[in-house]
Amino acid sequence: MKHSQDLTADVAEVLLTEEQIAAKVAQMGQQISADYAGRELTLVSVLKGSLPFMADLMRRISLPLRIDLMEVSSYGGASTESSGLVRILKDLSAPIDGRDVLLVEDIIDTGLTLNYLLRYLKGKNPRSIKVCSLLDKPARRLVEIPIDYVGFEIPDAFVVGYGLDFGEVYRNLRFVGVLRPEAYES
Amino acid sequence: MTDEHAILGPRPDYGFAHASEAEFARILDFYQVTWDYEPSVFPILWDLDGNVLESFAPDFYLPDLELFIELTTLQQRLVRKKNRKVRRLRELYPGLRIKLFYARDFRALMLKYGRAALLSELSGTLGQMMPHPEADDSAAAEPRSGAFDPSVPLDLVPAAPGASPGPRLHRDRPSRAARRRAMRKAAEAAAHAPAT
Numbered sequence: 001m002k003h004s005q006d007l008t009a010d011v012a013e014v015l016l017t018e019e020q021i022a023a024k025v026a027q028m029g030q031q032i033s034a035d036y037a038g039r040e041l042t043l044v045s046v047l048k049g050s051l052p053f054m055a056d057l058m059r060r061i062s063l064p065l066r067i068d069l070m071e072v073s074s075y076g077g078a079s080t081e082s083s084g085l086v087r088i089l090k091d092l093s094a095p096i097d098g099r100d101v102l103l104v105e106d107i108i109d110t111g112l113t114l115n116y117l118l119r120y121l122k123g124k125n126p127r128s129i130k131v132c133s134l135l136d137k138p139a140r141r142l143v144e145i146p147i148d149y150v151g152f153e154i155p156d157a158f159v160v161g162y163g164l165d166f167g168e169v170y171r172n173l174r175f176v177g178v179l180r181p182e183a184y185e186s
Numbered sequence: 187m188t189d190e191h192a193i194l195g196p197r198p199d200y201g202f203a204h205a206s207e208a209e210f211a212r213i214l215d216f217y218q219v220t221w222d223y224e225p226s227v228f229p230i231l232w233d234l235d236g237n238v239l240e241s242f243a244p245d246f247y248l249p250d251l252e253l254f255i256e257l258t259t260l261q262q263r264l265v266r267k268k269n270r271k272v273r274r275l276r277e278l279y280p281g282l283r284i285k286l287f288y289a290r291d292f293r294a295l296m297l298k299y300g301r302a303a304l305l306s307e308l309s310g311t312l313g314q315m316m317p318h319p320e321a322d323d324s325a326a327a328e329p330r331s332g333a334f335d336p337s338v339p340l341d342l343v344p345a346a347p348g349a350s351p352g353p354r355l356h357r358d359r360p361s362r363a364a365r366r367r368a369m370r371k372a373a374e375a376a377a378h379a380p381a382t
Contacts, residue, residue, distance in 0.1 A: 074299060075216045076299035076300045076301045084212070084215060085215070085216060086216050109294075110295065112213070112214075112217040115217065115219070140291065142251075142285065158294065158297060167300065184297055
């Protein structure tokens with residue numbers, strides 16, 4: 001894969017500006033604060049893509065909360081080829097039994113990873129578990145899972161930025177943009 | 187980690203008709219989504235005597251999700267044919283959930299998983315066929331569309347009197363058990379076929 005030194009040059013279109021994202025995250029944080037008032041909330045971020053969203057969202061939630069991080073292997077990744085099965089690369093650092101868990105995702109497309117993660121986390125006996133995703137790409141959905149908090153429903157395009165990558169690049173863009181086909185077809 | 191849904195044992199040889207189907211099955215396995223390959227054949231067209239003229243066998247069934255998936259990475263003409271069959275299937279079996287997975291969906295999936303290099307091997311038209319080792323050259327060169335020709339399901343249901351069997355696609359069926367299930371479902375569906 002070849003990418004430009006100026007990452008924005010590989011972006012065909014800005015889908016969501018920094019300002020739009022910030023406003024939406026603030027709104028989501030307000031809603032989550034209202035819904036979970038008086039409860040024991042744990043935000044679980046799924047690495048790596050959801051990091052910027054998690055960092056912004058947690059600061060927009062006005063409740064005492066805990067955060068935790070998880071990472072799962074992705075199909076096609078070098079670390080997974082030996083087993084052929086999805087693996088937890090980084091597990092929770094604290095128990096979640098009896099707690100209200102909000103799984104924080106950057107994007108839901110096929111729902112395959114989310115389906116696996118929810119099954120895994122439910123086995124840890126949380127009081128409740130809900131899903132919060134900045135982006136939802138329903139056109140790609142294979143596994144229908146209710147998403148409790150959605151920032152933006154986006155069209156069927158390859159998007160990068162604000163945590164989302166292609167080949168581990170573009171995560172640091174402050175906006176969400178559509179990647180030029182030349183960037184992934186080269 | 188253990189998981190009751192995990193597929194831990196070796197998979198039987200399903201004899202996938204396409205490399206894309208095999209890749210899709212590997213993705214499902216990876217994410218521990220249980221699946222079955224072409225377990226059901228649904229009649230979608232009958233003659234005036236109630237004999238099945240046309241059937242449709244979706245590629246995958248995901249039992250935990252109660253979802254059929256049909257992969258279509260073929261040329262546009264065949265995609266239209268498949269769209270028509272899926273539409274008919276939805277009309278006749280409204281409770282059935284089926285998702286048509288187009289070439290662009292598969293391409294996006296491969297891009298997402300960093301497998302873009304595989305696309306040139308998996309996409310295309312006739313080049314998608316994975317020749318069966320025992321198949322003769324002519325059979326191996328048959329297009330995938332043959333799998334959905336009326337002739338294929340007709341070996342599971344009584345053929346219309348005088349109907350030509352038509353060309354047959356040389357391919358493996360998933361397993362005897364799957365074939366038995368498919369035959370049973372086809373027979374049940376035929377028995378409950380709407381009067382024409």
